[in-house]
Structure formats: structure tokens, C-alpha cells
Amino acid sequence: MAGKFVSPKVKESLMTDILVKLFVKDYKDVEKVSVRTAYGVLASGVGIFCNVLLTIAKMVIGILLHSVSVTADAFNNLSDAGSSIIGMIGVSSGCIFVPPRQCFEPPPHSRSCGEASPLPI
Secondary structure: OOOOOOOOOOOOOHHHHHHHHHHOOOOOOOOOHHHHHHHHHHHHHHHHHHHHHHHHHHHHHHHHOOOHHHHHHHHHHHHHHHHHHHHHHHHHHOOOOOOHHHHOOOOOOOOOOOOOOOOOO
């Protein structure tokens, strides 16, 4: 398989398809804001789950092996989970971080409504 060209039209993965079909209502209608928000929340949720799982596994292994570096890496994964939580809040909140007047102004003054920036840039 090495060096074989893979078409971008090939489906991403079976796991992604299963998760999207289970957790995103009307997953094919990506024009709707609610569907795009559900995709973002799902991606953040998967990131949180994986990072928490990695944290637990690395913490147990680090303690059993008396390894400071593995234990420290567990805390790094825990902080990554925290970052995913902040991302989930940003995705699910919509325009909460952007003043409403900027959210609906026509270009070039408009900004994306889903930005998780606490500063009006």
C-alpha cells in the first residue's frame, strides 16, 4: 500500500461515519448552523473522551513504573482535555464571544459567529 494514491473522495473512516450518524441529527444537511454546531461538539467530545482516557492510562502506568515523565505526560493530556472543553464551549455558544453587531455585518467587517475569541479583534 505504500505510495498508493488515495482519492480525497474516499470516506474518512468507518468510526467517523458511525459517530456522526449516531450523534448528529440531519448530518447530511451541513448548511444548517445546528448541524455544523453538532459536528463541532461531537469533535470536541471525542477529543475530551480520548484525552481523559489517555490521562487515566498514563497516570496508572506512570505511578506503577515510578516514572515522573509518564505521569507528567498524563497531566499534559489532562490539560489538552481542558482545552477541548473550552473549544466545545466556544463552538456550542455561537455568537457569545462576538458582539452581535459584528456577527451580522456584511463583509469586510463581519466575523464568523463561532469564533471562541474573548477579545474583539
